[in-house]
Amino acid sequence: MCRAGQDPERSDADADEAATDAAFTALLEDSPEDLYESAPCGYLSTLMDGSIAKLNTTLLNWLGLSRADVVGRLTFADLLTVGGKIYYETHFAPMLRMEGQAGGVALDLRTADGGRLPVLLTSVVKTSDDGEPLLIRTTVFDARERRAYETELLRSRQAADEERKRAEAGQERLKEALAVLQQSLLPAALPAVPGMEAASHYHTASPDRLGGDFYDLFPLDGKRWAFFLGDVCGKGPQAAALTSLTRYTLRAAALHDPDPVTALTTLNTVLHEEYAEGDPRYCTAVFGILSPGPDGVTVDLASGGHPPALVLRSDGCAAYLSTPGGLLVGILPDPQFTAARTTLGPGDTLLLYTDGLTEARVGKDRALFGDEALRTFAAGLCPVGPHELITALTDLLAGFAGGLDDDTALLALGVPAHPTGPPSKEMT
Numbered sequence: 001m002c003r004a005g006q007d008p009e010r011s012d013a014d015a016d017e018a019a020t021d022a023a024f025t026a027l028l029e030d031s032p033e034d035l036y037e038s039a040p041c042g043y044l045s046t047l048m049d050g051s052i053a054k055l056n057t058t059l060l061n062w063l064g065l066s067r068a069d070v071v072g073r074l075t076f077a078d079l080l081t082v083g084g085k086i087y088y089e090t091h092f093a094p095m096l097r098m099e100g101q102a103g104g105v106a107l108d109l110r111t112a113d114g115g116r117l118p119v120l121l122t123s124v125v126k127t128s129d130d131g132e133p134l135l136i137r138t139t140v141f142d143a144r145e146r147r148a149y150e151t152e153l154l155r156s157r158q159a160a161d162e163e164r165k166r167a168e169a170g171q172e173r174l175k176e177a178l179a180v181l182q183q184s185l186l187p188a189a190l191p192a193v194p195g196m197e198a199a200s201h202y203h204t205a206s207p208d209r210l211g212g213d214f215y216d217l218f219p220l221d222g223k224r225w226a227f228f229l230g231d232v233c234g235k236g237p238q239a240a241a242l243t244s245l246t247r248y249t250l251r252a253a254a255l256h257d258p259d260p261v262t263a264l265t266t267l268n269t270v271l272h273e274e275y276a277e278g279d280p281r282y283c284t285a286v287f288g289i290l291s292p293g294p295d296g297v298t299v300d301l302a303s304g305g306h307p308p309a310l311v312l313r314s315d316g317c318a319a320y321l322s323t324p325g326g327l328l329v330g331i332l333p334d335p336q337f338t339a340a341r342t343t344l345g346p347g348d349t350l351l352l353y354t355d356g357l358t359e360a361r362v363g364k365d366r367a368l369f370g371d372e373a374l375r376t377f378a379a380g381l382c383p384v385g386p387h388e389l390i391t392a393l394t395d396l397l398a399g400f401a402g403g404l405d406d407d408t409a410l411l412a413l414g415v416p417a418h419p420t421g422p423p424s425k426e427m428t
Helices: 008-029 032-037 057-063 082-099 144-184 236-256 260-274 370-379 386-403
Strands: 042-047 052-055 101-110 116-127 133-142 197-203 213-219 225-232 283-293 296-304 309-312 318-321 338-344 349-353 408-414
Touching (some): 042 057, 057 101, 057 133, 197 213, 213 236, 225 349, 236 283, 260 283, 260 296, 309 338, 309 370, 318 370, 349 386, 386 408
Antiparallel strands (some): 042 133, 116 133, 309 318
């Protein structure tokens, strides 16, 4: 309480001034020795041979030692762990001798109870007026919190590495599973067709995703053979389910009525009914029948929205088998599919492919490879059999590199130029 007539603000100012004077007086009472002994870091002075000549109380308390235990009895190296001592003698001490100082070095000191004290060291060589080294002054910083932080970072990194390894292992298992599933959607091997050759190839654009391209070749009645090739919409498990349904539907339809238009119409009915509700699903497809005869092999086929088949003749000509107007399979309830017929003679080859081939990006401007480029490329190979054609196209696909963004299926069927041609086989 202020006396009557006393200014309260003046009283507060006097109190603050008195507190400031008291603090200043306390600072003047701190001797350099007190500041040295009670500093928040450790101080250590050693002779040039490493013998400890002086250290402060802070460092002694950290180590759990008395001054009598250390001064004149131990070297600085004696305070270090085995690993720290090796590093000090092979790196730190030589650096001091050459440079006169060394700093920021992390080492561990041994404590009296057998524990470890992580520290950061900074040392400077004190010299005489004529440059002779007299002693080494070392500042020791407690690095326990830093070590704990680094340990936690290391633990987190190790945990992240383990998680990454598990994820990579999971991805590899997924890729293997996808590869197995992908193979289950394709014939394990093409059957041998009497008097003909057959070869195929499947390129997967991404090992992480199931593709939707498919093909097949199978006997009907001992005289005729059925084949098909197509591409379902989408990628992944839904596309795989659609591919499986498409393959087995076409096989069943071929055994019931092998007419190509009828087979595609049956597939359209199944897909349209199956996916009428919700997300519509569809595909493009070419379905055909091979009928060997005295003049060669007659090919009857129908197309539903699929790129046209390419016929390579023994005389060097290459032309598309026109199937205009064929609609996508599964979109409309009553579509129209386009039929076509051709005959393969000795040395002729029929090529079926999915649009991953013609829609590949090439050149600096990344233009589409296109139908005409494919026809020109194939014509340059004529006359060519199915095996040689598939090999050449496989090399072509490899040359597209990053420009090949979609899966690609290839199926080549041909009549050997000579009766003793090699058996049918599948190329991978």
